[in-house]
Amino acid sequence: MLAAGNDAQEYGDYKQEDSGQIRRDKTVQLLLNNEADIHLCSEDGTSPLYIACQCKYDSTVQLLLSNGANINLCENEGASPLYIACENGHDSTVQLLLNNGADINLCTKDKASPLYIACENGHDSTVQLLLDNEADINLCDDEGAVPLHIACQNGHDSTVQLLLRNKANINLCTKNGVSPLYVACYNGDDSTVQLLLNNGADINLCTKDKASPLYIACENGHDSTVQLLLHNGADINLCEKEGASPLHVACQKGHDSTVQLLLNNKADINLRTENGVSPLYIACENRFDSIVQLLLSNGSHINLCTTNGFSPLYIACENGHDSTVQLLISNRADINLCSKDGASPLYIACENGQDGAVQLLLRNGADINLCTKDGVSPIFIASENRHSRTIQLLMNN
Structure with missing residues (x-):
């Protein structure tokens, strides 16, 4: 394996008549002649053939294959020699492997095929080579993603075009x-x-x-x-x-x-979800005041409530979004509009100790003694939750 992946560089003034490729192959052949195990792999399952394919050492690949190397021997994650050659766009190595009977659709453990990995990396010439050799264009990975998915995900337009020309299913879903x-x-x-x-x-x-x-x-x-x-x-x-x-x-x-x-x-603009949430409500919930103003300026219903009767003003008060509360009040939101259980915007602001919202509501005429259906008043709920500043604010009013 060390010999198969060795780049055999020259160093200093050392002169060698043979090229690095020739010396590499001579070393591999010498080891094989002395009964080296051609399938002995590293801890992660990498074989000598896999290493040679990864490095695009085609003469070494041919030498190993001629000596009986298993062309489809995969590393621990299921990547074959063909897969690693496709991942790196080594077309000559890919062609060599295919000529020697490599399984073109052999996938990794997560079901990624050689074509999938070539598309992921945008190696168009490799993709074309695989398609010319009848690779399965719609072969899915574990999540159901096909080569077209991964090409689109990575923005490889030329690869996308290539796949579509070869009749990839354009609407195939994960x-x-x-x-x-x-x-x-x-x-x-x-x-x-x-x-x-x-x-x-x-x-x-x-x-x-x-x-x-x-x-x-x-x-x-x-x-x-x-x-x-x-x-x-x-x-x-x-x-x-x-x-x-x-x-x-x-x-x-x-x-x-x-x-x-x-x-x-x-x-x-007033389309609601199954729970009755409008676009305005959700903008108020998240304190996006510029969007709130935009929606109101385009005719959004300011008092449109959820199925529980929560208005946009109610949710703004609950979260203490004072600027949103002011914006809604300025646009004539119903200040005393209650939920189904009778809780008013003032009530929910008091329950949560949102004193800024409480002050705004009281300043604009909110009913300070408006109770829920169970008879609970704003000051009662503030007391129950020990919001002393809110209690004082209510007492002052």
Whole structure:
């Protein structure tokens, strides 16, 4: 193994008639003539043939094969000599192995094929060589990802084009329902997205959680990708399994420009999730005041509540987002709008000791004695939670 991987460099003024390659092969042959075990591997399962393929020492590879080396002997993680040659883009070594009967679809333990690893690294000539030798273009790894997935993930457009020309399944999804287009949109790789769309990718193909390519582009704030998808007819209101739309996730992540882009393209501004959460509610929950203002300016319903009756003002008060509270009050939010159990914005602010919100609410006419359905008042809940400053504030009012 040491001989098979030796680069046999010259040092100083030492002169040698034979080249490094010739000396390497002479050493290998000498050892084999003296009954060296050709399959004796290192601790990680690396064989002499594997090392020679990794280093692109084709003459040594041929020598080992001629002496009976197992061409498909894998290291401990299941990588074969062909796999390591493909990983490094050693086309001449790949061709040599294929000519000698290497298993072209032999995968690692996590089911990554030689074609998969060549696509991951963008070795187009290696990819073409494997395809010309009938490698399985849609062979999946453990997660169900195919070579097209990994090429899209790494932005290797020429590799993507090569795979598509050879009839890779453009809409083949992983076990979680992730399509190649979804992967490209996740990364905001517009050139790959356009390439996939031009070749007939399903623009609204969702994951198992019902997240669309547009949804994931919005989640990551990839505005140019969002625009590209919308221009090609993506469903702007297509929701994931819990009812969150692309606008919801853009508001949740605080992507102002993405929110504006969606609103410009007529996204449903009052679309609610299964729990009744609106885009405005989620922006208030996360204290994204610029988005709150943007939504209100575009006609968002300021008092739209969740299924439990929690309003945007309620959630802002609960979290002590004073600037958001002020913004909502300035836009005429219902200051006494209660939840289903009768808890008002003032009540929840008192329960959590959010004194800034309490002061704002009282200054703007909140009912200081408005009780829950069980008769619990704001001052009672403040006392129960030992918020002494909140109690004093209520007493002063």
